Amino acid sequence: MKPSAPVLAVTSGEPAGIGPELCLQLALGEPPPGGVVVVGDPTLLAQRAALLRLEVDLVELSPGAPVPPARRGVLPVWPVALREPSRPGELAVANAGYVLETLDVAIAACRDGRAGAMVTAPLHKGVILDAGHAGFRGHTEYLRDACGVDEVVMMLATDSALHAAGSDWQGSTALRVALATTHLPLREVADAISEAGLERILRILQADLTRWFGIARPRIAVCGLNPHAGESGHLGREELEVIEPCLVRLRNEGFELDGPLPADTLFTPRHLTGVDAVLAMYHDQGLPVLKYAGFGQAANITLGLPIVRTSVDHGTALDLAGRGLADAGSLRVAVALAADMADRGSATP
Ligand SMILES: NC(=O)c1ccc[n+]([C@@H]2O[C@H](COP(=O)([O-])OP(=O)(O)OC[C@H]3O[C@@H](n4cnc5c(N)ncnc54)[C@H](O)[C@@H]3O)[C@@H](O)[C@H]2O)c1
Ligand SMILES: N[C@H](C(=O)O)[C@H](O)COP(=O)(O)O
Numbered sequence: 001m002k003p004s005a006p007v008l009a010v011t012s013g014e015p016a017g018i019g020p021e022l023c024l025q026l027a028l029g030e031p032p033p034g035g036v037v038v039v040g041d042p043t044l045l046a047q048r049a050a051l052l053r054l055e056v057d058l059v060e061l062s063p064g065a066p067v068p069p070a071r072r073g074v075l076p077v078w079p080v081a082l083r084e085p086s087r088p089g090e091l092a093v094a095n096a097g098y099v100l101e102t103l104d105v106a107i108a109a110c111r112d113g114r115a116g117a118m119v120t121a122p123l124h125k126g127v128i129l130d131a132g133h134a135g136f137r138g139h140t141e142y143l144r145d146a147c148g149v150d151e152v153v154m155m156l157a158t159d160s161a162l163h164a165a166g167s168d169w170q171g172s173t174a175l176r177v178a179l180a181t182t183h184l185p186l187r188e189v190a191d192a193i194s195e196a197g198l199e200r201i202l203r204i205l206q207a208d209l210t211r212w213f214g215i216a217r218p219r220i221a222v223c224g225l226n227p228h229a230g231e232s233g234h235l236g237r238e239e240l241e242v243i244e245p246c247l248v249r250l251r252n253e254g255f256e257l258d259g260p261l262p263a264d265t266l267f268t269p270r271h272l273t274g275v276d277a278v279l280a281m282y283h284d285q286g287l288p289v290l291k292y293a294g295f296g297q298a299a300n301i302t303l304g305l306p307i308v309r310t311s312v313d314h315g316t317a318l319d320l321a322g323r324g325l326a327d328a329g330s331l332r333v334a335v336a337l338a339a340d341m342a343d344r345g346s347a348t349p
Contacts, residue, residue, distance in 0.1 A: 005034030006116020006342040007067045008335060009078070009106040012040030015086035015095055017316030018326035019121030020048045025328035027056045027075035032339035034116060035070030037061065039102040041082040045075070048088075052324045063105075064114065078105055088322025091124060096131030099123050103139070107146050110307035116342030117308035119334050122316045125183070137183040140302050143309055151200040153208070153303040154179045155277065156287060156313055158294030159333045175267075175293050176213075176277040177286040178205050178303070189282045190225060190238060198246045202279065204304040206255060209276055212301075212341055218276040221266055222247060222259030225281045229262045243281075296327050299334040301341075308341045310334040 010026070013019025023038045024045060038045065042060045049056050059076045061067065067076050080102050083094040109115035120139050128136045136142065144152040155178040180201055181192045202220065209218040222243065223229075226236030233240050243260040251257055258275065265271060266278060267289045280286025290298060291313060298313040312330040320326045 005032070005339065006345075007034045007114070008032060008036045008117050008119055008338050008342065009109050009115035010036050010038050010119045010331075010335070011102040011106050011121060012038055012045070013102075013121030014091070014099060014124040014127070014316045015041065015044050015082060016089055016091050016321060017122055017124060017318055018321050019123075019316065020045055021052055021054070021322070021324070021326055022121055022312075022328045022331045024049050024052070024054045024056045024075065025326075026331055026335065027073060028054065029072070029328075029332060031070030031072060032335055033070070034339065034342070035067055035076070036119075036335065037067045037076040037078050037115070039078045039080060039105045041086075041098070042077050042079050044082055044086055045077060048322065051088075051322055078109075080105055089318045091127040091318070093127055093131040096128045096133060099128060100133065100142075103142060104146070107143065107307065110309075111147075116345065117310065117338040119331070119338045120309065120311040121331065122312055122314060124316045124318075139309070139311060140182055143302055143305055143307075147305050147307065149304060149306065151197070151204060152305055153201050153204045154182050154300065155205070155208075155303055156290045156298055156300045158290065159297040159299075160294070175272075175290050176209075177290040178277055178279050179283060179286055180279055180281045182283060184282070186282070186284075190236075193225060193238060193242055193281060195242050195246045198243065199250065202246070202250055202255065202257070205277060205279060208303040212303075212344065213276075215276050217256055219256040219258070219274055220277050220279055221261060221271060221275045222257055222279045223263040223266055223281050223285060224260035227262070227264075229260045296329045297333055298330060299337050301337065308338055308345055310338040310341070 012023050057074045082098050106118040110118050140154045157176040160174040181189050209215045225238045230236045230239035239260045247257045263285050300311040302309045
C-alpha cells in the first residue's frame with residue numbers, strides 16, 4: 001500500500017517580512033495532498049491575517065501533534081513564540097532567535113519523520129548576524145551544519161524546469177542554476193573555489209539531478225570564474241589550475257560536463273541546448289539570470305541534505321510586508337516541489 005502523502009513543515013521566516021502573509025495566502029489555495037503545517041507564532045499570524053483581511057482558520061497544534069487532513073482555508077500551526085511583538089517592515093534583533101528556532105523545529109520534524117519536507121519562507125540574514133549569531137550565512141549553510149554534512153549545493157530552478165526530466169524541460173525561461181559558492185563576499189570567492197570542493201559539488205549536483213529530477217545522465221555546463229573564462233590564463237588562472245583539472249577528472253569517470261565556459265555567453269539558447277543545469281561559480285554570476293528568467297515562479301532547493309528542503313526565490317521584502325502586495329507564487333512553487341520530492345523520498349527504500 002502506498003504510504004499517505006507526507007506533511008510539509010513551512011517555516012514562516014522573518015516576522016517583520018512578507019513570510020507570515022505568504023503562509024496565510026498558501027492556506028487560501030489548494031493544499032498539497034499531505035497538507036502543510038506552518039512553524040511560527042500564532043498571534044503574529046492572526047494579527048497579519050486581521051491586518052490583511054485574510055480569512056484563515058489557524059489551528060494551533062501542540063508540539064509533535066499529528067497534523068489534521070489538509071483543508072482550504074485552514075492553517076495548522078506548530079507554535080514557536082516571538083521574543084517580542086513584531087511590526088511589519090521593522091526588524092528586531094530580539095526575534096532572531098525565534099527565526100532560528102522555527103528552523104530547528106522544522107529540521108527536527110523532518111529528521112524524525114513527522115514531516116516529509118521543509119519549505120522556508122525568507123529570513124533576514126543581516127538581523128540574525130546583528131543579533132550576534134556570528135557566522136550565520138543563510139538557510140543553506142545552517143541546514144548543512146544542523147544536518148551534519150560537509151557539503152550541500154544551492155540550486156534554483158524556474159517552475160518550468162522543476163517537474164520535467166531530461167531534455168523535456170528545455171524552454172526559453174526554463175533554467176536550473178547551481179552555485180559553487182553561496183553567501184560570500186566577492187573578495188573571498190576566488191579563494192573559496194578549490195578542485196576538491198568543486199568535485200564534491202559536482203558529485204552532489206549530478207546525483208541529485210538524477211534522484212530528484214529523473215535525469216539519468218545529467219549534462220552540466222560549468223561557468224568559468226573570470227571574464228572570458230580567464231582568456232587562456234591572461235585574465236585569471238583559476239580556469240586552468242582549478243576548474244579544468246576537476247572537470248577532466250570527472251569526465252574520465254563519465255560525467256557529462258561542458259566548460260569552463262565564459263559565463264556571459266553560456267546563458268544563451270545555443271549553449272543551454274541539451275544542458276540540464278548550469279554550475280555558476282558565485283551567487284551573482286548565476287542568480288540574476290535565473291531571477292530574470294523566472295522571479296516569483298522559481299524555487300530554491302538545497303541538494304545533498306539527508307532531508308528535503310525547498311524555499312522561495314526571493315527575500316523578506318520588508319518594503320511590502322503588511323501591505324497585501326506580496327506575491328505568493330514562488331512559495332506555491334516551492335511547496336509543490338517539496339511535496340513532489342517528499343513523495344519520491346517516501347517511495348525510495
Ligand atoms: N530564502 C530566503 O530566506 C532569502 C532569499 C533571498 C533574500 N533573502 C534575504 O532577504 C533580505 C532582503 O533581500 P533583498 O532586498 O535583496 O531581496 P528581496 O527579494 O527581499 O527584495 C527584492 C525586490 O523584490 C521585491 N519582492 C521580493 N519578494 C517579492 C514577492 N513575493 N512579491 C513581490 N515582490 C517581491 C521586493 O519588494 C524588492 O523590491 C536580505 O536579508 C536577504 O539576505 C532571503
Ligand atoms: N541565495 C538565495 C537567493 O538569492 O534567493 C537566498 O539568499 C536564500 O539563501 P538561503 O536559502 O540559503 O537562505
